[in-house]
Amino acid sequence: MRKRGFVLISLVAIGLAALGLRSCNNEFARRNLIEAGEVTAVVDAAKPGTVVVHMLRSGEEQTWTVDDNGDPGMGPAEEAPGGPRTQSCAGDACYRVAGDRLRVDESKDGGGTFTTAWQVGGADYDTLVRTYPDLGAPAEHLASRSVVAHPAGGGQVVYVANGRDGLLRRGPDGRWTRLGGPDSGEGCCFFAPVPRLASQPPPFEPAPYVIVAVALTILVTGAVTAARRRRWETFPAVVALAALAAYIGYLGAQQPDVGMYPGFVYGVPCVLLCLVGGGFLAARYTRRPVKDPEEPASVPS
Template sequence: MNTRGNAVRIVIMCVLVCAGLWVSMRACTARDLRSLGEVTAVVEGPRPGTVVVRTVRDGTAAAWLADDTGEAVGFFEPADGVVAEPQATQCAGELCYRVPGDGLRVEHSTDGGVTFTTVWEVSGGRYTRIKSTYPDLGDPAQHLSSLSLVVHSVPGGHVVFVANGRDGLLYRDVRGAWHRQGVPDSGEGCCFYVAPPRIGDASEAPDPAVPVGAGTAAVILLVGLIGALAGRRWRGLPIVVVVAVSGGVAAGIMAPLGDVGMFPGYFYSGPIILGIVVGGSIVAHRFAAAPATREAGAPR
């Protein structure tokens, strides 16, 4: 076995695979965000405990029903009833909420609307990053701002729905946690939310890229070390490290794959990551356990 030549080929292949995955993920993300649409308004629904979420996607307007749990539960048709006009301020007793309309921000009042303080906001560097993430955004004041809201009293407290333009529907649950739901959509049934880009908000699930990437690299490295220990051969360990690191990077790139329609992202990324783990482990074990190559003419 020509270990040096194979090592060079393995390194080149790993770099190309990682670069290809990264470019593909960036292209898919840009395409998905371009076709995401936006939530233009949220208003009172035709039935108690519901709201109507108005969206525009590719120039086509649609309306969806969401319930007080924040879930999109169906389409809204004009025949379902007349809904109210969008409101920038609403109250539930002495608790009031309003959207100033000059950014992704919601304000809260506990004295019936006399004084307000900011209770949820995306601002500064985070707002700049998210603004640059959405392609063909247009005027941020119109397409990336909190535009209207609905407040409902529910057992145990209250919930809030906010129309956030391209960032989708914002929902405050009864416990007080805010959730960037995204834009309603449908596939083979109804309904789901197309999630917005991550911004490092405390309510978001942890980014899986680092733990998945580190775990993948650790498994591949462990398999390589077992092969080296079993055969008492160490010359292939540098290649094992390269394969482990490359496998970890590739798995980390795939781990944050967003939902595809009604199917969660891991439905697609899971088999790919499993293939990376298995394939990387096989390559690492092969090189770790490979016998040393004798030079031509060398004594046996």
């Protein structure tokens, strides 16, 4: 009787832990997108090869410096005259922003004719609108607002203020990169990552492998123990344990970043706990129950 109670209580506790972890993951992911802030403008700095990034984070205005290599730094910096601009040139190469959408146009003839150099539109843009919480008007808060272009490395370095989508950078090689919003932590300065676009190839996803590893570990451990002790009547509880632990492992593999620390710092211990703890519980479920001392002894006939 006590054995059944232990199994039931442990399964309920694991199920509640799974619900709690899922809720925490969703809340951290949402909070990360809110706390990343909004890049409201990018302007030329007085120091050559540097731009000043204006941000709005948690209702407070912040300024950052970012050099042409893409390295952010904290603190205010002197700005070049002129303020934010919707068009900036580096020699004959000019770049302009739309102001109401995520798009940058490029001209190679000093601003005579323009073609689209970079944009996020269609399904990608609609997905970003749904992803960013408390966005407001997309044409205002998810749009390319200002641009700065510098000659560098035989080409141009371009920075664009993209609102909630953070800072956009074009390197001298012509590659455009969504950097995100500058942020700080114990390691000083980094960029808060931006959501992946729907059209981009998905990164390596460890979650399916974690599910299989956790489930197999628990099922095999439970099956071997049940076969040795002839306790197959407890195997349905092992199956339930495998399903719950695999789900927790899946959530651990998808743990979002927490502050400046990447999600795997918290996710890996969670997965290891599912593997080790799940195997231990599977063996515990299928071992022979301890006889209750208060249970009357059977009288041989």
